[in-house]
Amino acid sequence: MTLAHSLYGRLLAWLALPLLTLGALLLLQAWLEARATADRAYDRLLDASSLAIAEQVQWQDGRLWLDLPPAALEMLAGDAQERVFYSLVDQQGRHITGNAKLPAITDTHDTDDAPLFYRDITWQELRLRLGIRQSHLEGWRSKERFEVRVAHTREGRVALRLELLRGNLAGILGMGALAIATLLMAVRGALKPLTRLRKAIRTRDPRTLAPLELELPRELAELREALNDLLARMRRVRANQERFIGDASHQLRTPLAGISARAELALRQTQPEQWHTALEAIHAAGERSARLAMQLLSLTRLDNPEQRPELTPLDLNDCVRQAVRAHWVACHQAGVDLGADCSASPVLVAASDWQLQEALTNLIDNSRRYGARRITLGVLSHPPRLFIEDDGPGISAEQRLAVLRPFHSGRDDGEGSGLGLAIVDGIAHKHGARLSLSEGEAGRGLRVELDFPETAS
Incomplete structure (x- = not known):
């Protein structure tokens, strides 16, 4: 340099x-x-x-x-x-x-x-x-x-x-040399705390995120505090990552162990009917594992602070129609009535298309897996809102805040991963939208709303 x-x-x-x-x-x-x-x-x-x-x-x-x-x-x-x-x-x-x-x-x-x-x-x-x-x-x-x-x-x-100038010049040059020497020593002395800070950072163990404890002048003390704030945020991020990795490994270990156990049991059987039953169980566990892995990837992408979605003007009506077309066959096979209640006029918001589809996919899948027989996707215009309402068992008021945390499932039958609403909540935050949970029509089921900020056409 x-x-x-x-x-x-x-x-x-x-x-x-x-x-x-x-x-x-x-x-x-x-x-x-x-x-x-x-x-x-x-x-x-x-x-x-x-x-x-x-x-x-x-x-x-x-x-x-x-x-x-x-x-x-x-x-x-x-x-x-x-x-x-x-x-x-x-x-x-x-x-x-x-x-x-x-x-x-x-x-x-x-x-x-x-x-x-x-x-x-x-x-x-x-x-x-x-x-x-x-x-x-x-x-x-x-x-x-x-x-x-x-x-x-x-x-x-x-x-x-x-002759007079030479006499004065000698004094001026002497004072100049003294001033330059004083300046060099002053600058070097003033930057010495910065050198100590640099050495303290370089000699730190890269695995430690402990705060810096170093006596520094006021200007550099502000830099030290900024670094300590950054280290504190990194400690929180690492703690969240470690907790997330632990929860994810626990969630994936169960279905994978089930698949292994079912396969081992099937290998001991000699009847084709028993093999067929084991393969059906393995297939169901594999689907749950694949869905869980996809949800984990989605949640990881949303938790990345460096990831910023590219927001473009989208019509919420088009998003709802696309989601209904994508999931109608699966819902029809499961005996679920999936419909849409769109607005008469376009409702434009600044959003990421794939993230909105991911949110609707998780909401539809949650409603279908938790016993809903009728699911309605809708759009309201003032303010721009996207909602999904079902006639399932719903979520009690005491549990509505807890279900937004990752791996918190509303029931203990092993069907749900507890990531669907957490993903939807992360997508809402990325879009500056507000996620709200309430009772469905006539006090039955669950109504989930995403309220978007007003966007110019």
């Missing part, structure tokens, strides 16, 4: 992003501070140089005269061997003296009141920093105004900027 697909990598990325942004801002601030500091330092040198020159300007022979002190320019020529230029200009803008005719600055409307101002200029393909000092003679004979223009190349400024 790559770092980008891990929680550790994502935390590092999200925490490193503001850290890198802060580092970039600090570098930008360091660069701006270094540039401003270098400019202030050299501008002060420009100020001192222009002042030293201005103090040496005098009035002789009816004109301005300058005796330039060497130190006035040497202070600007540092280790970077910068080139320094100066120029003395009278108030009419005429060049009086200097080693270069430096240009005038015209956009000085915002600095007219200042004795000194600075500009970055390009002169004769040289990038210069120009300082202009406006002054006048201090003598009593003349108050002549003049300008002292001093400029120098930028090598020293750039070198000073880089």
Whole structure:
């Protein structure tokens, strides 16, 4: 797994992003501070140089005269061997003296009141920093105004900027390294409980469903509780499965043992009539076993929480007619009157066709096996309802809730498996329907209803 697909990598990325942004801002601030500091330092040198020159300007022979002190320019020529230029200009803008005719600055409307101002200029393909000092003679004979223009190349400024930036950069990089190391340790320490949780899960016996007992932070404690809830549900599912397997093995053991006993007894007989009687008993036991096995498979499918039936719009009238056609012959042979009472108009519900047929099959089979002589399947429209009513012995009110549990039979003659109504109840839950048991017509028999939610056409 790559770092980008891990929680550790994502935390590092999200925490490193503001850290890198802060580092970039600090570098930008360091660069701006270094540039401003270098400019202030050299501008002060420009100020001192222009002042030293201005103090040496005098009035002789009816004109301005300058005796330039060497130190006035040497202070600007540092280790970077910068080139320094100066120029003395009278108030009419005429060049009086200097080693270069430096240009005038015209956009000085915002600095007219200042004795000194600075500009970055390009002169004769040289990038210069120009300082202009406006002054006048201090003598009593003349108050002549003049300008002292001093400029120098930028090598020293750039070198000073880089030197200041390197000093700041060392501190920034040191703080950045410390922050990254702290971040790595913090993220690793924060994820350590998750690592302990992962190790605890990996080292568990796969056969145990006991809850996790592990001290964790609040956020991971919620995950631990969710896992414990899942384990509790799995314990309940396993308990139900174990109980179901035990009940199913008990239910299947009886008919299979009966078949084996009947076959063994038949092998000891010599009369064909006795063989015929034994074969009839074996056939009946085999049918009961096959029906029980089919019901167990149906109940297992319904108990599977991952199984979701595909619900499609179905007409309950069609379901009833199909069930009557499928079971009419068997009921007629058993002397049972099977009929249908359908609605005049279609009654549509969202349902699974095979599950509804499975429910009707179990209800018809239950009624026929428990002694009903007349069975009626019907449909009502408001709300959509599917019912089956018989004239059999019925189920007492005290037993109606118990018979919905698997393997609970209403009688002890061994004919029923106790799964029919449990299957119907499971199908009702899958469809969001309500299963209800009540007395039949005139207080006789049993009426079973499935009330479906309203469904748009």
